Amino acid sequence: MTTWTRTLMGGATMLALLSASPAFAQNSSPASQTEQAGPSADDPQAPQKSDKADTVVIFGRAEEQIGTATSASEGVVGYKDLSTRPISRAAELVEVIPGMIATEHSSGGKANQYFLRGFNLDHGTDFGGFIDGVPINQRSHPHMSGYLDLNLLMADLVERVEFKKGIQYAENGDYTAAGSASFVLYDKLPENYAQLRIDAEGEYRLSAAGSWDVGEGTLLAAASHEGGDGSFDLPAKLDKSTAYLKYTQPLSLGSMGEAKLRLGLIGYSNDWIATDQIPKRAVDDGTISRFGFIDPTNGGRSRRYIASAGLDWDDASLLAYYQRSELNLFHNFTYFIDPVLGDQVEQVERRNAAGVRGKIEREFDLFGVRTEGRIGADAHMDWLEEAGLYRTTARVRTSAIATDKVDVLQADVWGDITLHWTDRFRTTFGLRADYIDGEVDGLVAANAGSKSGTQYSPKINIAYQISDDLEVYAGAGIGFHSNNIVGVVQTQDPVTGDPVDPATLFAESRGGEVGLRWEPNSTFNLSAAIFALEFDSELIYVGDAGISEPSDPTRRYGFEVAAFWNPVDWLAFDASYASSNSRFQDAPSNFDRIPNTVEGVAAAGVTWLPGDGWEGSLRVRYLGPAPLLEDNSVRAPSTTLVNAGISKDLGNFEIGLEIMNLLDAKDYDMVYFYESQLASEAAPVEDIHYHPVHPQTFVLTLKAKY
Numbered sequence: 001m002t003t004w005t006r007t008l009m010g011g012a013t014m015l016a017l018l019s020a021s022p023a024f025a026q027n028s029s030p031a032s033q034t035e036q037a038g039p040s041a042d043d044p045q046a047p048q049k050s051d052k053a054d055t056v057v058i059f060g061r062a063e064e065q066i067g068t069a070t071s072a073s074e075g076v077v078g079y080k081d082l083s084t085r086p087i088s089r090a091a092e093l094v095e096v097i098p099g100m101i102a103t104e105h106s107s108g109g110k111a112n113q114y115f116l117r118g119f120n121l122d123h124g125t126d127f128g129g130f131i132d133g134v135p136i137n138q139r140s141h142p143h144m145s146g147y148l149d150l151n152l153l154m155a156d157l158v159e160r161v162e163f164k165k166g167i168q169y170a171e172n173g174d175y176t177a178a179g180s181a182s183f184v185l186y187d188k189l190p191e192n193y194a195q196l197r198i199d200a201e202g203e204y205r206l207s208a209a210g211s212w213d214v215g216e217g218t219l220l221a222a223a224s225h226e227g228g229d230g231s232f233d234l235p236a237k238l239d240k241s242t243a244y245l246k247y248t249q250p251l252s253l254g255s256m257g258e259a260k261l262r263l264g265l266i267g268y269s270n271d272w273i274a275t276d277q278i279p280k281r282a283v284d285d286g287t288i289s290r291f292g293f294i295d296p297t298n299g300g301r302s303r304r305y306i307a308s309a310g311l312d313w314d315d316a317s318l319l320a321y322y323q324r325s326e327l328n329l330f331h332n333f334t335y336f337i338d339p340v341l342g343d344q345v346e347q348v349e350r351r352n353a354a355g356v357r358g359k360i361e362r363e364f365d366l367f368g369v370r371t372e373g374r375i376g377a378d379a380h381m382d383w384l385e386e387a388g389l390y391r392t393t394a395r396v397r398t399s400a401i402a403t404d405k406v407d408v409l410q411a412d413v414w415g416d417i418t419l420h421w422t423d424r425f426r427t428t429f430g431l432r433a434d435y436i437d438g439e440v441d442g443l444v445a446a447n448a449g450s451k452s453g454t455q456y457s458p459k460i461n462i463a464y465q466i467s468d469d470l471e472v473y474a475g476a477g478i479g480f481h482s483n484n485i486v487g488v489v490q491t492q493d494p495v496t497g498d499p500v501d502p503a504t505l506f507a508e509s510r511g512g513e514v515g516l517r518w519e520p521n522s523t524f525n526l527s528a529a530i531f532a533l534e535f536d537s538e539l540i541y542v543g544d545a546g547i548s549e550p551s552d553p554t555r556r557y558g559f560e561v562a563a564f565w566n567p568v569d570w571l572a573f574d575a576s577y578a579s580s581n582s583r584f585q586d587a588p589s590n591f592d593r594i595p596n597t598v599e600g601v602a603a604a605g606v607t608w609l610p611g612d613g614w615e616g617s618l619r620v621r622y623l624g625p626a627p628l629l630e631d632n633s634v635r636a637p638s639t640t641l642v643n644a645g646i647s648k649d650l651g652n653f654e655i656g657l658e659i660m661n662l663l664d665a666k667d668y669d670m671v672y673f674y675e676s677q678l679a680s681e682a683a684p685v686e687d688i689h690y691h692p693v694h695p696q697t698f699v700l701t702l703k704a705k706y
Contacts, residue, residue, distance in 0.1 A: 059079060059080050059081055059564070059566060059572055059607075061075070061076075061077055061081055061525070061564040061572075061574060062522065062523075062525070062564065062566055063075075063076050064519055064522075064525075065517055065519070065525075065527075066465060066468075066469070066470075066471045066517055066519050067465060067471070069463075069471075069473075069517065070168070070169065070428055070461045070463070070473070070475070071164075071166065071168060071461060071463075071473045071475050071513065071515060071529070072473050072513070072515025072516055072517050072527040072528060072529040073164065073165035073166050073179075073513060073515060073527075073529050073531070073560070074162075074163060074164040074165070074169075075098075075162075075163060075527070075562075076160050076161070076162050076163075077096040077097070077160065077161045077163070078158070078159055078160025078161060078184075079159070079160065080572075080607065080609070081096060081574075081607075082096065082155070082158060082160075082161070083156075083190075084607050084609070084615050084616075084617045084645070085605075085617055085619065085645075086617060086619060086643040086644065086645040086658045086659075086660060086699075087155050088643075088660050088694070088697075088699075089102075089104070089112070089151075090150050090151055090152075090153035090154070090155055091111075091112035091114075091150040091151070091153075093150070093153060093155055093158060093161060093181075093183065094114065094127075094129075094150070094161075094181055095603065095621065096161050096163075097116070097161070097163045097165070097179070097181060098527075098560060098561075098562035098576035098578065098603070099116060099117065099165070099560045099562075099576055099577075099578030099601050100114065100115065100116045100179070100601070101114070101115040101116075101598070101601055101621065101623050102114055102115075103115070103623070103669045103670050103691075104669055104670065104691060105276065105277050105669070105670035105672075105691045106274045106275075106276045106277070106298070106331065106691070107230065107232060107236060107272070107274050107275050107276075107691075108236055108238060108270070108272030108273065108274040108299055108300065109149075109151050109238075109240065109270035109271075109272045109300060109302045110123075110149075110274065110300065110329065111123040111124065111143075111147055111148055111149040111150070111151070112150065113670055114127055114148070115598050115601065115623065116165070116178045116179055117165065117166075117178050117179070117531060117533065117556060117558065117560075117578070117580055118533075118556040118557075118558055118580030118581065118582040118594075118597050118598070118599075119178045119556070119582075119597065120594075120595075120596040120597055120598070120626075121178060122144055123143065123144045123146070123147050123148055123149075124137050124144070124146045124147055124148025124175060125144060125145065125146040125175060125481055126146070126175060126176070126177040126178040126481050127148060127175065127176065127178050127179055127180065127181075128148075128172065128174070128175045128176040128179075128180035128181070129148045129150060129180070129181055129182075129183070130180070130181070130182040130183065131152075131153070131183045131185065131266070131306075132183070132184065132185050132246075132262065132264055132308065132310075133182070133308070133310060133317070133319045133357065134264075134306055134308050134319070134321045134323075135355070135380065136148055136149070136150065137174070137175045138325065138349075138351065138353075138382075139174070139380075139382055139408050139410060139482065139485075140382065140384065140387065140406055140408050140438065140484045140485045140486060141349060141387075141484070142327075142347045142348065142349050142387040142388065142389060142486075143327075143329060143347050143349075145481075145482065145483055145484040146174070146175040146481060146482075148175075149302070149304070151240070151268070151270060151302070152242055152266060152268035152304055153183060154207070154209075154222055154224055154242055154244060156193075156195075156207070156209060156222075157185045157186055157189075157209065157220075157222055157244060158183050158184070158185060158186075159184050159185060159186045160184050161181055161182070161183055161184070162181070162182040162184060163179060163180065163181045163182075164176075164179055164180050165178065165179035165529075165531075165560075166178075166179065166475065166477075166511065166512075166513055166531060166533075167457075167459075167477045167478065167479030167509060167510075167511050167533070168430075168459050168460070168461050168475035168476060168477040168511075168512065168513070169430070169459065169477075170374075170414045170415060170416040170430025170431060170432050170457075170459045171359070171374075171376055171414055171416075171432075172479075173378070173412050173414070173432055173434050173457070173480075174410065174434065174480065174481060174482050175481050175482075176479065177479040177480065177481060177509045177511075177533065177535075178533075185220075185244070185246060185264075186211070186220060187211075187218055187220065187246070187248040187262075188211045188218045188220065188248075189209060189210065189211040189220060191705045192209065192210035192211065192212075192705065192706050193207075193208065193209060193210075193703050193704065193705050193706070194207070194208040194703070194704045194706075195207050195208070195701060195702065195703040195704070196701070196702045196703075197699060197700070197701045198699070198700055199228075199660075199697050199698065199699040199700070200697055200698045200699075201228070201229075201230055201231035201694075201695075201697050202228045202229050202230065203226065203227070203228035203229070203230050203231075203236075203238065204226065204227060204228050205224055205225070205226040206224065206225050206226075207222065207223065207224035207225075208222065208223055208224075209221065209222035209223075209244075210222075210706075214247070215249070216249050216250065217247055217248055217249025217250075217261070218247070218248050218249070219245070219246070219247050220244065220245070220246040220247075220248075221244070221245050221246075222243065222244045223241070223242065223243040223244075224241070224242050224243075225240065225241045225242075226238055226240040226241075227239055227240070231291065231694050231695050231697060232275040232291045232292075232293070233275070233288070233289055233291050233292045233293060234273060234275045234292075234293040234296055235273065236272055236273055236274070236275070237271070237272065237273050238270075238271075238272050239269075239270070239271040239272070240268075240269070240270040240271075240272070241267075241268070241269045241270075242266075242267065242268050242269075243265075243266070243267040243268075244264070244265070244266055245263075245264065245265040246262070246263070246264045246265075247261075247262075247263040247264075248260060248261065248262050248263075249261045251311070256313070257313055257314070258313070258314075259311045259312060259313045260311070260312045261309075261310075261311060262308070262309065262310040262311070262312065262319075263308070263309050263310075264306070264307070264308040264309075265305075265306070265307055265308075266304070266305065266306040266307075267304075267305050268302070268303065268304040268305070269302075269303050270300075270301070270302045270303075271299075271300075271301050271302075272299045272300060273296070273297075273298070273299040274298045274299040274300065274330075274331070275291070275292075275293045275298075275691070276293070276294075276295070276298050276331055276332070276333065276691065277333065277670060277671075277672060277689040277690055277691045278290075278292060278293065278294060278689060278690065278691070279294070279335075279676055279678065279685075279687045279688075279689050280687055280688040280689065280690060281685065281687050282294070282678060287678075290666070290692050291692060291695070294332070294335050294678070295332040295335065295342070295344060297330060297332075297344065297394045297395050298330050298331050298332055298344070299330055300327065300328055300329040300330055301326070301327070301328045302325075302326070302327050302328075302329075303324075303325065303326040303327075304323065304324070304325045304326075305323065305324045305325075306321060306322070306323050307321065307322045307323075308320065308321040308322075309321075315360065315361045315362060316358070316359065316360040316361070317357075317358065317359055318356075318357070318358040319356065319357045319358070320354075320355070320356045320357075321354065321355055321356075322352075322353070322354045323351070323352070323353040323354070324351070324352055324353075325349065325350075325351045325353075326349065326350055326351075327347070327348065327349040328346060328347075328348055329346065329347045329348075330344060330345070330346050330392060330395055331344070331345065331347075332344035332345070333674070333676065333689070334674075334675065334676040334677065334684070335676050335677055335678055335679070336677045336678060336679045336681075337675075337676070337677045337684055339677075339679075341391065341393045341398055342393050344391070344392045344393060344394070344395075345389060345390065345391055345392060345401070346388075346389070346390045346391075346392045346395070346397065347388070347389055348386055348387070348388035348389075348390065348403075349384065349386065349387055349388075350384065350385040350386045351382060351383065351384050351385070352382075352383045352385070353380065353381065353382045353383070354380070354381055355378065355379060355380035355381065356378070356379050357376070357377075357378045358376060358377055358378075359374060359375065359376030359377075360374070360375055360376075361373065361374040361375075366419065369419050369420065369421060370419075370420040371417060371418065371419050371420070372417070372418040372420075373415070373416070373417045373418075374415060374416050374417075375413075375414070375415040376413070376414050376415070377411075377412065377413045377414070378410070378411065378412050379409075379410070379411045380409075380410045380411070381407075381408070381409050381410075382406070382407070382408045382410075383406075383407055384404070384405065384406035384407070384408075385405065386403060386404070386405065387402075387403075387404045387405075387406050387486060388400070388402065388403040388404070389401040389402045389403070389494075390403075400443060401494050401495060402442060402443055402444065402447075402486070402494045403442060403443045404440050404441065404442030404443070404447075404486055405440070405441045405442065406438065406439070406440050406441075406485060406486060407438065407439045408436065408437070408438040408439075408485050409435075409436070409437045409438070410434065410435070410436050410482075411434075411435045412432055412433060412434040412435065413432070413433055414430065414431065414432030414433070415430065415431060415432075416428050416429060416430030416431075416459065417429055417430075423465075424464060424465040424466075425463070425464050425465070426462075426463050427460070427461065427462050427463075428459075428460070428461040428462075428463075429458075429459070429460055430458070430459035430460070430461075430477070431456070431457070431458050431459065432456075432457045432459075433454060433455070433456050433457075434454065434455045434457070434480070434482075434506075435452070435453070435454045435455075436452065436453060436454075436455075436482055436485075436505060436506075437450070437451075437452035438450060438451055438452070438485030438488065438489075438505075439485075440485055440486050440489050442486075443494070444492055444494050446491050446492040447486070447489060447490045447491060447492055447494065448489070449489035450489065451485060451488045451489050451505055452505075453505045453506060455480050455506045455508070456478075457477060457478045457479055457480065458477060458478060459475070459476075459477035459478075460475060460476055460477065461473065461474070461475040462474045462475065469518060469519050469520045469521075470516065470517070470518050470519075471516065471517045472514070472515070472516045472517075473513075473514065473515045473516065473517070473529075474512070474513070474514045474515075475512055475513055475514075476510075476511065476512030476513075477510075477511070477512065478508060478509070478510050479508075479509045479510075479511070480506045480507060480508045480509060481506075481507050481509075482505060482506055482507075483503040483504060483505060483506075483507060484503070485505075487502065487503040488502055488503050488504070488505050489502060490502050490503070504537065507535060507536065507537060507538060508535070508536050509533055509534060509535045509536075510533070510534050511531065511532050511533035511534060512531070512532060513529045513530060513531035513532070514529065514530050515527065515528055515529030515530065516528055516529075522566075523565065523566045523567060524563070524564065524565045524566070525563070525564050526561070526562070526563040526564075527561070527562050527563075528559065528560065528561040528562075529559065529560050529561075530557075530558075530559045531556075531557065531558060531559070531560070532555070532556065532557040533555070533556045533557070534553065534554065534555045534556075534585070535553060535554045536553055537551055537552070537553055538551040538554055551584070552584040552585060552586045552587055553584070553585040553586060554582065554583065554584055554585060554594055555582075555583055555584075555585050556580055556581065556582045556583075556597075557580070557581055558578060558579050558580030558581055559578070559579055560576070560577070560578040560579075561576065561577055561578075562574070562575070562576035562577075563575050563576070569609075570608070570609045570610050570611060571606070571607070571608060571609070572606070572607040572609075573604075573605070573606050573607075574603075574604065574605050574607075575602075575603070575604040575605075576601075576602065576603050576604075577600070577601070577602045578600065578601045578602075579599065579600045580597070580598070580599060580600070581599070582594045582597035582599075584630070587630065590631055590632075591630045591631050592630065593627035593629070593630050593631070593632045594627070594630075595626075595627060595628055595629060595630065595672075595673075596626055596627075596628065596636070596672065597626055597627070598623055598624050598625070598626045599624045599625060599626060600622070600624030600625075600638075601622065601623060601624060602620075602621075602622040602624075603619070603620065603621050603622070604619070604620050605617060605618060605619035605620070606618050606619075613648050613649030613650065613651075613654075614646070614647070614648055614649075615646070615647045615648075615649075616644075616645065616646040616647075617644065617645045617646075618642070618643075618644045619642070619643050619644070620640065620641070620642045621640070621641045621642075621643075622638065622639070622640050623638060623639040623640075624638050625637055625638045626671075628671065628672065628673035628688070629673055634673045634688070636668065636671040637667070637668065637671075638667075639665070639667035639668055639669065639693060640665060640667065641661055641665055641667070641693060642661070642662040642663050642665075643658065643659065643660050643661070643662060644658065644659045644662050645657065645658035645659070646658075647701070652704065652705055652706070653702070653703065653704055653705070654701075654702075654703040654705065655700075655701070655702055655703075656700070656701035656703070657698065657699070657700060657701070658698075658699040658701070659696065659697070659698055659699070660694065660696070660697045660699060661693060661694055661695060661696045661697060662696065663696070664695060664696035665693055666692070666693075667692070667693050668690040668691065668692060668693065669690075669691045669692060669693045669694075670690065670691045671688060671689070671690040671691075672688070672689045672690070673686065673687070673688055673689070674686070674687075674689065675687075676689065
């Protein structure tokens with residue numbers, strides 16, 4: 001761990017501990033902080049007061065959207081929606097988005113696998129993530145362009161998740177064709193705490209967080225450390241540390257009005273040994289168990305540091321940020337096709353990135369029509385000191401496949417205008433222009449070069465309020481994702497030396513949706529949408545091989561429905577279902593399936609808050625079957641998981657118990673079909689390769705509050 005990391009994490013821990021001292025005994029009580037954490041307690045539609053305890057219960061899903069939402073596919077989830085939810089890994093926070101699933105095919109610190117709207121989003125190519133406005137996807141990442149690693153999130157610090165699905169939003173650009181999620185962190189925590197979370201499989205997480213008044217502002221500090229060997233046969237030796245500092249303060253800027261200053265620091269460090277996907281045949285013949293491994297040296301080392309500064313007005317915002325990231329990722333998916341050295345590779349990233357984002361919005365009359373207008377712009381620069389791919393044996397480099405120095409500039413401007421033609425009918429027209437300019441200088445001279453281009457993306461949304469509790473929507477637009485600039489300028493296979501077709505700089509998509517939102521009262525709401533999306537080509541740079549692979553044009557369509565019901569103030573239900581059909585457009589009907597595109601996703605849960613300090617949650621998640629080959633001859637089975645949790649607040653202390661995988665399902669978390677070769681085999685064998693779901697695990701949480 002670097003000196004910078006130790007300093008940041010040590011400082012954050014010290015500040016969190018100091019907040020417990022008598023000198024800061026003026027802090028608000030947990031109850032009063034809870035009331036400040038979400039919408040105003042005077043709003044009858046947001047918080048609901050329990051008869052059984054003098055606390056305010058806030059469900060983000062209960063927020064009214066009719067009259068303000070652009071579509072049926074956006075929303076807010078937060079407050080009690082998050083705090084009562086059993087979560088085993090940070091990326092599972094995306095599962096609060098109806099129709100979205102996060103899985104893993106490699107344990108430890110590698111980015112999760114995401115599924116939404118018929119996409120196997122891999123590690124984030126068409127799904128955008130933001131933490132307090134800072135973009136987390138990484139352009140031209142050596143493993144996957146758009147790489148979205150959410151392992152640096154601390155779930156307890158997330159106040160709410162704001163999500164948008166589809167390409168009809170002007171503010172959403174690169175990596176958002178399927179959707180986006182903005183993780184908004186607390187300015188002031190509902191309660192200060194120190195917590196130990198330990199499970200029966202030997203993993204633990206020790207964390208502490210606090211917020212208190214400093215001068216005219218509020219300082220939040222948090223730190224956590226995770227370790228242990230986990231539930232797989234190969235000890236994970238997890239060594240993960242995370243630290244957050246956030247300072248907010250109101251500012252008077254004279255003629256510019258009142259604003260809020262935000263300053264943030266995030267430090268993240270992770271070292272791990274990974275159990276990657278394993279061949280089914282090795283489990284079937286008893287060579288390894290279903291929690292076994294082939295290569296004991298897979299895993300990695302990841303570091304990320306983010307500094308940000310922002311100003312927020314009522315009608316404008318400005319944010320600047322800097323990021324530093326480092327990654328050494330070792331994996332071996334095919335084992336011993338090279339019988340001497342094996343097939344392990346190492347992907348290396350050393351990146352500096354900086355950016356600025358801003359937007360402004362105004363209300364005005366346009367020829368007598370009430371109008372809202374927004375204009376925004378972003379600029380982001382990545383400097384990759386190294387984007388490398390190496391052959392390795394037991395983490396020792398044996399040769400270099402590619403090692404590149406990459407510079408990529410991305411800049412955009414966007415705007416939209418909403419016209420309220422009547423009190424019930426409004427339209428939103430949007431347009432964005434994205435410019436990317438990249439340059440590559442690397443090991444293979446033929447693969448050096450530069451490329452630039454501009455993508456224009458018009459958007460339109462229509463909303464009509466049929467009644468006070470029912471609104472319908474229609475929207476359409478053009479979107480895209482950018483490809484790895486290494487693949488865009490590439491003309492030669494770095495392994496064979498054969499000529500290759502370079503990737504396009506932009507992979508354009510077109511789509512739209514129709515939907516509705518029904519809010520008959522403050523305790524129930526339902527949203528539904530039918531969507532369609534086409535890509536000209538999903539040509540992508542495959543970091544595992546160092547080359548670009550093309551695909552035929554694709555088409556996806558499907559529907560989603562989500563509902564929330566809070567029948568009494570101490571009980572809430574939520575449920576969602578999404579179905580999708582994904583096909584290659586120009587392929588024969590018997591060879592047009594897109595591998596790993598899940599056909600159905602469902603989730604449901606109940607939250608129980610009876611008062612007297614008790615909280616409980618029961619959740620079920622269903623990930624449907626999927627084709628593994630274009631001809632649909634091999635399919636992945638469905639996966640169903642049930643998680644449960646219960647806790648008791650004892651005043652200054654809280655104790656909780658979670659049971660992850662309550663029914664001890666033996667399903668797959670991720671599954672593929674491809675060729676691999678074991679050490680005992682003379683030739684490669686086509687087989688299913690999978691990463692199992694974690695076994696039934698009991699998790700004990702002890703929390704001290706101050």
